[in-house]
Amino acid sequence: MSPSSFDASAELLEQVNRAIAQRTPLRIQGGGSKAFLGRPVEGEVLDTRRHRGIVGYDPTELVVTVRAGTPLAELEQALAEQGQLLACEAPHLGAATVGGMVAAGLSGPRRPWTGAVRDFVLGTRLITGHGKHLHFGGEVMKNVAGYDLSRLLAGSFGCLGVITEVSLKVLPRPHASTSLRLAMNAERALSKLAEWGQQPIPLSAACHDGEALYLRLEGGEGSLAEARRSLGGETLDSGFWDDLRERRLAFFADPRPLWRLSLPNAVPPLALPGSQLIDWGGAQRWLKSEAGAEAIRAIAAEVGGHASCHGAGVCDSPFQPLPAPLMRYHRQLKAQLDPQGIFNPGRMYADF
């Protein structure tokens, strides 16, 4: 049994320092819920889960500070008790930890309207490749002192250091929420979304499954009633959004590999080689496909987007390859922050 709050940073720091001295690669791991994402890492496991607990939470400050190994569900529960939430709606996909949430940087259905995980990161504590435990950013909304290393860490898959603690901006739960289903084809749905996007309609999620458009509205009772009237459609159980976020919808049961296409939000429906599900009002499209990585990426790139593979071991480069100059700066940044190359080597790209 692990206690609900424990500071294990000293032992994590010790393990990192040993790894630096011996040049042993480390495979940083929280709940292992995003292990399917990225390339496999050969290395000694560094488990963050003993380092857990909410360090500080003052609801009127809209800030919570949490140790990396804290289960995401535990944090969400603590926020819900105060009528607040993590607006990025990060998926769990298993026994997710807060550190893993930041390192993977995945966001849920609300992302286009309220922001991604990185948008809510205010500060971090980090064990670096120089064997130091350092603090960047803080617990305030505005902070432009020094480089923004905290937000850089979001979505860095542990390749730049071990995140031990994170301060996040939280928001009050919306006063009211309602969900709708409107039968229409994808073309019409995307064109309606482009139109609504220019109006102050309180949308907070929009998904199309090939047959119908699913919408969530969040805000005050007045604006919801108004939007509900003008949009029409039938009422939808709000559990739909949890199923979408946690990839439990029937679409995800398809045995073919899962691809994520991140696209500009006004891209019309695309003919993709497989079955697809449109999320984020069009900006995120899930694809179940046996097609090759190059073919899928060519389609995404053609319209200004990129594609990543969310199935373990499907392709050697699950994230879209970077242009050469950009890759060089990635390698240089990695070399500067992790000179021995011990943190999750190869997890994002074979190059680092």
Add this chain to the structure above:
Amino acid sequence: MNILYDERVDGALPRVDKAALLAELREQLPGLDILHREEDLKPYECDGLSAYRTMPMLVVLPERIEQVEALLRLCHRRRVLVVARGAGTGLSGGALPLEQGILLVMARFDNILEVNPEGRFARVQPGVRNLAISQAAAPFGLYYAPDPSSQIACSIGGNVAENAGGVHCLKYGLTVHNLLKVEILSVEGERLTLGSDALDSPGFDLLALFSGSEGMLGIVTEVTVKLLPKPQMAKVLLASFDSVEKAGRAVGGIIAAGVIPGGLEMMDNLAIRAAEDFIHAGYPVEAEAILLCELDGVEADVHDDCERVRRVLEQAGATEVRQARDEAERAKFWAGRKNAFPAVGRLSPDYYCMDGTIPRRELPGVLRGIAELSAEYGLRVANVFHAGDGNMHPLILFDANRPGELERAEALGGKILELCVAVGGSITGEHGVGREKINQMCAQFNADELTLFHAVKAAFDPGRLLNPGKNIPTLHRCAEFGAMHVHHGRLPFPELERF
């Protein structure tokens, strides 16, 4: 301790022969506008932090990105320092020139390349003014949310470099939250795209890293910003309090009621009086503090929120709560706040604006601390506060013509920032470090943290050619600053020349 670049503590800089460089630039970049005579360089010797001035060696005013590319390649090859500048409105000396450097002025890149209402983005050149983006988007019912107070003049490239804020950040975020994509030229003149036309991009989030990096990692050549639908309605409440503590509690109460105001501003008595005297906004001059709370969104919700907030304000002990009756009165309420700086400027020949952030709960203690420091240094301080996001703007009143007052103002400002750090805040919320707060960085970060910042710089600009000396102090500077700091608490070397 002087904040102008000092090679003894800030590191040696490469030397170039001005005449030879000028000749080479003219030969290789024949169309490039170059200023080199003292009288032409003079207007560029400072940015918005005009108390500090350094004459640049040369000023270049390119009009095509290819010129910037070629310039950077040349400067990289010849080891010439480059300081980028947008509109020059920055308040922290982030675009303060170097005597041995070229000042690269990006202001002529002022074209709006695309406004896309369906995609809700605008693609613009870096010299486009912040407000011009919202004006171009207005016909579509859209706008660009971050609104630094200099938005009439400041450029979007500078906003990216400083991660500029404004009065609506709690609800709508900083510059970094409102960017999709930035085109960069590296120190070697290579083109890099950070972010993408989609909501994210593969690899590390370099767009976040570059936001607020003060022109030290690369030069911004194009910016794609998000546009938002304009709120249907905005209402503003003006609440008066007989103590700052009560006003502070009211702010917490508004948040606890589940309301995120579009803007939430606090002013103390000195600032209220100055603003009222100047603008006649109808502020209550007897109040110890006022709160301005703007609620925006869909009409029905705004009315509900106004009622919620009014109840909170009354429960917190407001002596009066007024709601602006119409747009004209709303504009008037805001005019007092937006002109608070010039209003305070009328009370005193000079003022020095600080930019610390604190957790809001610390406000009463910090204001008491500021009052004590104000008495200790013998200088008045007016307080204007973005209460929603914890960003304070204490304005220190002084007279630069009186011997020693600028130094006292600087020292008092430094103490205020250290107070912010001590309660868990930051030395700068939105103005940036630049040169202005270079010494206070030593209070906010330890040597290992600063070393990691230098490592980030080395990944993108190992030769320290881009805006060296800004943002991150050397350990040498901190050692010296820390040492004298402990012993004196006041600036030593009064004999040193100051500008």
